[in-house]
Amino acid sequence: MTDRARDRRGREREGTTMTVTTASPLSTGYAMTESPRWHEGRLWFVDMHRRQVVAVDQAGRAEVIVDVPGQVGGLGWLPDGRLLVVAQDLRQILRLEPSGRLVVHADLSGTVPTLLNDMWVDAAGRAYVGEMGFDAHEWFDANSDVAASWFAGDVSVLDVPAKSRLFVVEPDGSWRVGADDLVFSNGIVVDEEKRTLIVAETFGARLSVFGLDADGSPRRRDLWPLGFYPDGIGLDGRGAVWVTDPVRKQARRIEYGGAETGRVTTDQTCIGCAVGGEDGQTLFLCTSPTTEPEQALARLGSRIDTASVAGIA
Incomplete structure (x- = not known):
């Protein structure tokens, strides 16, 4: 990337209106949720350390698909x-x-x-x-x-x-x-x-x-x-990329060209993300209190969190 492109993207970030919202839990009790995908009316994801593929609907009903x-x-x-x-x-x-x-x-x-x-x-x-x-x-x-x-x-x-x-x-x-x-x-x-x-x-x-x-x-x-x-990334219906920021416990919306237009915060390390839901305007987040395998299996504190991103342009 050229210095000119970096400067342009820096100016875009400075001039962009930021929307911030907070996620809430949808499904709990996992070791470490990862790699979420919205597919056929449910969020599919993996529980990495329990070695399972899981699907959950928007009412929070979960099904283990395969070990x-x-x-x-x-x-x-x-x-x-x-x-x-x-x-x-x-x-x-x-x-x-x-x-x-x-x-x-x-x-x-x-x-x-x-x-x-x-x-x-x-x-x-x-x-x-x-x-x-x-x-x-x-x-x-x-x-x-x-x-x-x-x-x-x-x-x-x-x-x-x-x-x-x-x-x-x-x-x-x-x-x-x-x-x-x-x-x-x-x-x-x-x-x-x-x-x-x-x-x-x-x-x-x-x-x-x-x-x-x-x-x-x-x-x-x-x-x-x-x-x-x-860490994890996902696309929304308007062509932007949601990117998780595990250190700051949030996900950020990055438009093509580099401008950041929104954030969704959580109270745990934010590892993976996907946009889906019945309206296509729900951000699903994989969050965990720890990424250490032994601690994760002992605590089972990992979750799927959600937030509406309909108002984040």
Whole structure:
């Protein structure tokens, strides 16, 4: 990105009217909610440490869809309706068959040394999945100065021990590397109308925005500095990107071009987000009191929170 583009986006942020609202709980009692997707009238998400895919309606009625072997990450659907879900530590994408049996859809265990992370499946059934590249918990434990800077909100592009890649997985399960040099790839969405792929780079404090070729290959990478460390992301019906800010316990609405127009706050760490609901104007947030696996399983304090974003332009 050029200095001129950065200056323009800075002026846009300064001149933008900010709308702030507060989320309220919808569904509780989980270890760590993640990767929310609005699908067929319900919010689908994963309980990462209990290794489950769950769906909840807007009345708060929850259903466990499937138990997943291994730690569970992103999810999406093939055009025929079959569910795809990331088994992070197995480094595989699994597919839920009509029989209720999970089978291997794509196996990346031979190339991914750590964990797979979030995933987005586009309308053609092509999946985009990222890898972590390194263990962030271990890195924080070994680098107390980095951890202190993170929690203090001192934002910079961090010098991570390894970069991560983004993989493009075709509907038949074949895959290829679509992008690399990512500073901890995390939340992923595809804007079908704009034919763009958006990736949150958590320790890069930015979004990477790619154009997509006809075969789904990412190209023309544009960097959007955020001024905070992003985690999950989601699109709203007006083409803006909601980005979670876990350090400040909120989600922020970022328009194309970088202007921030709204925030939704929570009382817990805000990890993932999706826009949906019957009116398409509800922001669903995955929130947790802790991201440490053992503590999360002991407390079961993770939730799905919601807020109306109808008035946030």
